[in-house]
Amino acid sequence: MKAVEANSDRRVVLTGNKAAAEALHMARIKVLCFFPIGPSDEVGEELSRMIGRGQHDASIIDLANERSVMNAQLVATQAGVRCSFATNSEGLLFAVQQLIFASYARVPIVITVAHRALEPPAVVRTDDMDTLMYRDIHWMHYHCENSQDVFDTTLQAYHVSEDHEVLLPAFVTYDGWEVSHNAHPVELPKQEEVDEFLPPWQLPEGLDFLKTNFAEYYSTEHRMSGYGYVDVDREYMERRHQLDQALNVTAKAKVLKAHEKYQNLVGRGYGGLMEPYRTEDAEVVLLTMGSFSATARLAVDMLREEGMPVGLMKLRLFRPFPGTELVEAFRGMKVIVTLDRNVIWALWSELRSAFFGQPGPPVILGRIAGLGGRDVTYYDIAQMLEEGLSAVAGKQVEPQRWHFHVSKSRNSVPLPQVFERGWNQP
């Protein structure tokens, strides 16, 4: 994060969840959709405490399960009020029909997700799979590094999603426990600044069904369009094309615009789609998302002190994926190491696709680490960067590797017991 001079007089210490709740409070959400699941639940708890104290004015909808609650969020958003919902892992699985309806019907809901690994085996700790498995349904995916990032990104997510040219749902995600339950300093903007940045949610022209005269509507040839309806005009394919353009063209531009606007207002920025760190004249760059970036900065500093040409690229937005922008940013670099916290090599495969057919592409090494909340220290990341440097020197390096162990120093490589026991043993 760039240290830009602060013009705020409110500096507080908040966990990631509480920062999200504070952002939703300042976004003046009118409906809190609430269903419990850890580690995201604290967002709703904190907001409902604010409502109880009379500090925040909103209605609470708590129905039978995540599907009901996310459905209420969908309908209330279409009825013209801004809503919030925080859930993760199995909660998202419960509501998957609503997830797809939201993007395909262009309903701009925002869901804050503190990542939690999917079961079985049951764990409560973090990895990215719970939202990354929805990378193909045209949601926007923001990945946040710390509480400040969570706070700022939540406001920006509403700003971009509710733009009438975008109208797309968004996940604002951060690592469960590592970010959600760790306290970080957060600078809060003034409420007037937030109000200026984020005016109330306005429905597009002609889509306010709470104002429709239904007796007339059902008696004429009039046909409701825009949101979910039967494809009588055979325009499904055109709708999907619009959706794709909205995500990959319009939303990308709007994210940059929103980021710039917010930066001018608050004096704090994250580079828009991605944030480089010491990448000038670097030969090996690590590409990662979320709280890994904070650890990676230490590793980069450590290696830079030893004179090694390494850097970090923190991806802020996984969808829309800034492929061409990354290709441009990595031009002239020799090795890129992607660090994924998911089993699908998401960053590795996306980056390779982006580089396909480009002249003189770098070597792209894929690394998976930290699944189910396993610790990743800066020694681990330093080791990955050093592997990249060996590749630059022409040595043979594994192109894809699962990084299981936790390094407590530069040379320790203990293997976990599971290899001796077999995968299905307790």
Next chain:
Amino acid sequence: MKMVMEREDKELFMNITANQCPGCPENLAAKLSMQIVFETLGEDQPIVYGQGCGIGRDFLQRSGLGTHDSGCAAMKTAMAIRGIDRPLVVIDGDGQVDMGLDDLASAFQQGYQYMHIVCDNQGHSASGSHATGSTDVLARVSSRPTGRIQGRIQGRKHFTFMLMFSGANYVATASPSHFRDLERKIKEGLKRLPAFIQIMTPCNPSWGYDDDKGVTVAKLAVTTGLWPLYEWKDGVFRRTISVPRRTPVEEYTRLQRRYAHLSREDFGAINGYIDEMDDLVNRMERAFGPDLD
């Protein structure tokens, strides 16, 4: 009140078409209900929406399947926030209720002020006549080729009895064959929200009767005792159409292909089921009926 088909402005509710089968009783029930709602509350500009096989789908689809009740909860919340006060009625099929029973139960328990009308054709009729929770005893549907469930004879799920003790202020069963009764129930329900009305609507293709026999079949369901008509109003349970002499169930079943597989013993079982249901309604009336003293 003139019924839809007797009116001069036949275009009323013309949008409520889903390429139904000719003489679809579900479509009839939905149109009747909408007519009653709009004529009763016309001044208040009611919001009426829903989805179902005979109800139509070009009908304000706001979210996924089986989610109308959480949608209604959200709409009422949004209306309160925006200062809009319009009555809300949702009309859907029994499949929706079955899939969204969790939504229905919690929205009623939490007292959201709306009316839910179910046009119950006892199956997922638009999708190959699959069974739902309210499929009748021993009826043959595509997922129950023998009419039995795991080899057993089982009755249907009573949404009405579930909701009576879960926060509903008005619950009733109705039939398109008993129009005045239906009209009165919808009007009573609109005064006592949350209200739930289950209308039994036969289905030509999945029940397998002649297209012109829809209302006849619906009427026979009432007179044989298979579909008792009752209401739950202000904590009082009352049979609204009494059937002193029941029509033999054979007259009902022989009109329908879905009962063609019945044996003599099966008729015994159906008659036993009717007796049980009659007894249940009588006992409910004795326990929660109007005070006659």
